[in-house]
Amino acid sequence: MTRKKKPDAAGSDPEKKTAPVGKPIKKPRKKGRKAAAAKETADKLRADPSLVPGGDDAAAREKILADAAALLEAEDKAKSDADERNPVLPSIRTNPLGCAVILKARFFTKNGLPQVVYYCQNWYCYYEELWALRMDDDMDGFVHNRLSLCRTVDSEGDLQDFVVSRANVSEVMYHISDISKVPSHIEAPFFHLRPKPEAMDASGKMVTLGQITDMLTGEQWSNQEVFMPNGADWRFNAKAKEPKLWHKFLGQLFGDRRDELDLLQEWFGYVLSGDTWAQKGLILIGPKRAGKGVTGRVLKSLLGKSMVTSPALRAIGDRFGLEDAVDKRLCLMNDARLSNRQDIMAVIENLLRIIAGDPVNIDRKNKPALSAHELKMRVMLISNSMPQFSDDSDAITSRFLILKLSESFYGREDTKLADKLEKELPGIALWAIEGYKRLMKRGRFEEPKSSKDARDEWYTENNPVAEFLEDCCVVARGQKVTMPELASAYETWRESRKLNAMPNHVLSRKIAAMLGAQIKRFSGDGKSGRRLEGLGLKKNQAF
CATH class of the missing domain: 1.10.10.10 (Winged helix-like DNA-binding domain superfamily/Winged helix DNA-binding domain)
Incomplete structure (x- = not known):
């Protein structure tokens, strides 16, 4: 069975690049003698019809003209196909920018839309209908492989294989980044195809395969035209079926505690929307096998795994602890343990800034720090016990809503439940949108009494x-x-x-x-x- 080829990570089509890397490129033939002779004959016949064999036979003349046109068309197509597979670049020494422009147009553009953006010193490629972060080494490899397919013209006018050296790859990479760059002061999401990138209000916008959807109005945009990093790998369906298994699962967790279930529904919608105005986090607490992990996994899949960072709680206070939080919408932590006083103070400080939406300085390894960067991210803790913060005031405890699960399903849990629930994601999204609309109408979270009591108890314990x-x-x-x-x-x-x-x-x-x-x-x-x-x-x- 022949395995179907997939587009590579840069979003281009491998079927167009048939010349193997490292092997000589088959150069297109110059116009053949037959085609040249046919063109010459056709030109003469157009100038003097009497030269057509058979005298003034119009049918014979048209046949000769048609044959000549067919040969010319075939020759032009062969040349075009060769240029498509193995484009001709200008001299890298005299025109490196021209090399970058042609390479981007040929291999990093699809349907007239660019597949690569350079933003905040990071590379992003549009791949499988989502904008995804790419490491510098990834892009280096992409450019290296594409250049190995290219040709150039030497000083004598002959076609030669492009010289793929370290210096040439770096030079082309520099110019591709320059022509693909979006200024860092423009906050994502933005319309990157307009003459000047234009910011889009991210509030209430859900990102799924190929689409950005306004959760209140239902309006949609192509996420290829709107640059918004990351997203969910499922497709939104406004007429999705009711998620019956999900409702059954929630009924087992909360029973008749409707106020707590409503809070979870509104939290799912709040996280999915990209909003941060409520300035609240959520703690989901309970014994082992109580459904905490499944709930967190469903939310992660609903939002998109690329939209979620999952550090240990203590890592939030480390120097590079927030580097992975850039372009994320949820910080989901399953480890609520802290080791010492120094950990606690740094963690509390960063948690307060993130939840409140305050700008933070983000140190990045081998890259300049992001100064006064506002993280559009919510915080959710999942644990068997409440995290132990030592805070003189109630600044940190007042920022969290708390849901407590009481029943353990240990020994009778369905280990495949999370996988089954992922099949209902479009329906779960509609359920979350319903909670988001209710939250927006009210303008605040309506906290259950059980959450208030749990927070007061937590504050006293801390x-x-x-x-x-x-x-x-x-x-x-x-x-x-x-x-x-x-x-x-x-x-x-x-x-x-x-x-x-x-x-x-x-x-x-x-x-x-x-x-x-x-x-x-x-x-x-x-x-x-x-x-x-x-x-x-x-x-x-x-x-």
């Missing part, structure tokens, strides 16, 4: 000082306490829970960060020490 205030203190106008009294009460409380000791000044700073304007701090008189107003100790405390 912050022992907050737990101490809840157990031992009263926050109210008219309450007073000195720092020595407060520190003594905290010391007794933390010993009962076997927690690490905390210096008095750190305790005071943390309490001030949490309570803010609810309390006032006053200097002491030298005997009683500093006192706090608006905060007091509960009576009859039992530790």
Whole structure:
């Protein structure tokens, strides 16, 4: 059985490049003697019909003219086919830009549309109906292989194989990048075929095979004309069937907890849309084999694997931890463990910036850093237990919505369920669009009570000082306490829970960060020490 050839990664058609790399290129013949003679005869006959054998026989004359035209057409086609397979480039020494223009037009253009874009010092190729990132080495190989198919004219006017040297490949690569470059200040997505690239509002736009779809209006654009990196490898269908297996799966996870199911539906739509205005992340928590992984995998497939980055939580705080986040729409993390204090501070700082949509500086290996780059990415954590952040305020915990799964299907799980659900992706997309429309109409996420309770519990677990205030203190106008009294009460409380000791000044700073304007701090008189107003100790405390 003959295997069907596929287009290569640059989007061009391998059937057009029949000359094997590394073998001599068969050069097209110059016009044959027969064709030249036929042309000469035809010209004479047009000038003097009496030269036609048989006198003024018009039929004979037309036959000779037709034969001459057929020979000329065949010769021109042979030459055209040879130029199509093995284009003739100008001298690389005198006209390297011309070489790049011809090479791009011949091998990196399809149906009149360019298949390659150079943006933010990265190469992108339109391949299998999506714009995908290509490494420098990939493009180097593409250009090298195409140049090996080309010819050039020497000083004597003869056709010769193009010399594919390291220097020549680099020179052509430089000029292709220059004529394919889009300025970095233009944010993707943008219409890259217009005289000047024109930005497109990415909000509410879903990217699937060959299409960009507005999730609110249903309007569609070709994603070959609109440059938007990455996307889903399934095709959108506005009349897709209802995803019955997906609904059955969700029913097993949430039962009759409709508010939690609605939150998940709206979250799927929010992530699929590319929006970041809500400035929220999601934590999906539960025991092993509770459906967390399947849910995450379906969302990843719905969005497109190329649209998702999945680092370990601690990697978010590393120097190059955000490099893979460029052009992604979802940061999906299954590892919620942190090793030390340094990890925690760096992770919290970057998570807050990402979720809030603030610009971040992104260091890239062997490339200049991206300064003040705004990541259009949402954050989702999947874990068996809540991540342990040590945050004096509720800045990080307030950014997350929380869904808790309670039932484990360990020992009776369907290991092929995720694969089965991927067949329903077009229908699941319609389900997510329904949630997105509801979210946009309301203008905010409607958080279930279970999520609020889980977040309050998480905040207390992450912050022992907050737990101490809840157990031992009263926050109210008219309450007073000195720092020595407060520190003594905290010391007794933390010993009962076997927690690490905390210096008095750190305790005071943390309490001030949490309570803010609810309390006032006053200097002491030298005997009683500093006192706090608006905060007091509960009576009859039992530790």
